[in-house]
Amino acid sequence: MLYVDNAATTKMSAAAINVMTTVINENWGNPSSLYTHGQSAKEVLEQARVDIAAVIDAQPREIYFTSGGSEADNQAIRSAAALGRKKGKMHIISSAFEHHAVLHTLDKLKSEGFEITLLDVHENGLIRPEEVEAAIREDTCLVTIMYANNEIGTIQPIRAIGEICRRKNVLFHVDAVQAVGHIPVSVALDNIDLLSASAHKFHGPKGVGFLYAKKGIALSNLIEGGAQERGKRAGTENVPGIAAMATALKEANEKLETNAEHMRKMRDLLIEGLRQIPHSALNGDEVNRLPGNVNFCFEGIEGESLLLLLDDKGICASSGSACTSGSLDPSHVLLAIGRVHDVAHGSLRLSIGEDITEADVEYLIRSVTEVVTYLRSFSPIWRDLMAGKKQFIL
Numbered sequence: 080m081l082y083v084d085n086a087a088t089t090k091m092s093a094a095a096i097n098v099m100t101t102v103i104n105e106n107w108g109n110p111s112s113l114y115t116h117g118q119s120a121k122e123v124l125e126q127a128r129v130d131i132a133a134v135i136d137a138q139p140r141e142i143y144f145t146s147g148g149s150e151a152d153n154q155a156i157r158s159a160a161a162l163g164r165k166k167g168k169m170h171i172i173s174s175a176f177e178h179h180a181v182l183h184t185l186d187k188l189k190s191e192g193f194e195i196t197l198l199d200v201h202e203n204g205l206i207r208p209e210e211v212e213a214a215i216r217e218d219t220c221l222v223t224i225m226y227a228n229n230e231i232g233t234i235q236p237i238r239a240i241g242e243i244c245r246r247k248n249v250l251f252h253v254d255a256v257q258a259v260g261h262i263p264v265s266v267a268l269d270n271i272d273l274l275s276a277s278a279h280k281f282h283g284p285k286g287v288g289f290l291y292a293k294k295g296i297a298l299s300n301l302i303e304g305g306a307q308e309r310g311k312r313a314g315t316e317n318v319p320g321i322a323a324m325a326t327a328l329k330e331a332n333e334k335l336e337t338n339a340e341h342m343r344k345m346r347d348l349l350i351e352g353l354r355q356i357p358h359s360a361l362n363g364d365e366v367n368r369l370p371g372n373v374n375f376c377f378e379g380i381e382g383e384s385l386l387l388l389l390d391d392k393g394i395c396a397s398s399g400s401a402c403t404s405g406s407l408d409p410s411h412v413l414l415a416i417g418r419v420h421d422v423a424h425g426s427l428r429l430s431i432g433e434d435i436t437e438a439d440v441e442y443l444i445r446s447v448t449e450v451v452t453y454l455r456s457f458s459p460i461w462r463d464l465m466a467g468k469k470q471f472i473l
């Protein structure tokens with residue numbers, strides 16, 4: 080099996096599994112209990128907080144553990160909105176191609192009286208800092224922009240946007256779920272106020288993540304109950320998951336440069352190879368993109384059929400097209416960068432891992448080329464395109 084869907088989730092690292100089982104066996108007490116057994120769990124928890132904070136240049140007390148990226152996004156945005164409402168500032172700026180955890184939270188806030196501006200994403204999948212600046216108003220309480228896009232892998236000019244937000248005194252939240260553990264992220268250098276991350280995107284376990292909130296920002300609770308996480312996130316902490324997350328993140332961070340260099344090389348080979356397929360196009364910027372992300376559109380085919388046939392060849396990939404996401408519309412990300420419906424339906428995302436080899440890349444290029452050619456051989460849209468009844472877009 081060739082797993083190239085690391086943007087959906089990653090396999091846990093051996094070290095993370097090892098720490099998780101050790102903590103399950105040896106530190107299973109409740110960290111809120113005062114006896115030694117509880118306190119050893121508390122120590123594991125606090126060490127994880129220290130380790131995670133160090134990776135993103137934060138203070139340990141600025142890290143709040145959550146159930147994952149979605150919860151962190153919800154809590155960050157809701158908190159900034161609540162602070163804004165108190166001051167009569169009810170305008171939020173975001174982009175059209177954020178993760179649904181962000182977009183759906185913004186939809187809810189809209190129904191609660193907030194005004195939302197979604198910035199355009201240009202063809203290369205990038206947001207322009209000057210457009211963020213132009214959109215900021217007197218009543219803007221939050222700018223929320225993702226660090227790197229989960230479908231097309233484009234890396235936003237976060238530092239420049241953060242600098243604008245600081246200068247304009249507007250809170251800046253960054254969904255960094257695809258970035259943390261993959262590219263350098265520093266909340267200090269990047270001028271970030273709130274940041275979301277998720278363990279299962281960097282070889283940690285599923286169901287655990289964290290929210291960074293800069294000192295002085297009062298978070299609102301999504302979950303009421305006990306006083307865990309300094310009263311901001313009730314519920315007995317997922318100590319084994321949190322410990323494994325810290326281990327996975329430290330590991331990813333230590334190998335970050337070496338891994339990224341190898342992956343960029345493999346990614347570029349893959350892009351070069353897939354470009355040879357006629358009427359295809361890379362989605363997103365070629366340079367400002369995650370080391371592991373390759374995303375293409377192939378005209379005249381359906382993404383789902385592509386995925387099924389690749390599965391027969393032992394390849395696990397993803398598509399931003401309709402049925403995979405259970406809706407009739409193609410990916411909102413591909414539409415946001417200006418792909419028309421027909422083209423967006425024929426998309427393929429290959430998110431490679433650190434362990435990919437050159438032989439894997441060759442196999443991917445060969446398999447995708449074969450499958451695309453085969454699907455086109457009986458596609459009615461392709462026939463119309465070839466007959467000149469329809470114009471090629473790509």
Ligand SMILES: *Cc1c(COP(=O)(O)O)cnc(C)c1O
Pocket residue numbers: 086146147148149150152178180225227228229254255256257277278279280286287288
């Ligand atoms: C995966 C992902 C999330 C959601 O994280 P979960 O831990 O699965 O809830 C949010 N944002 C982005 C960009 C993601 O890729």
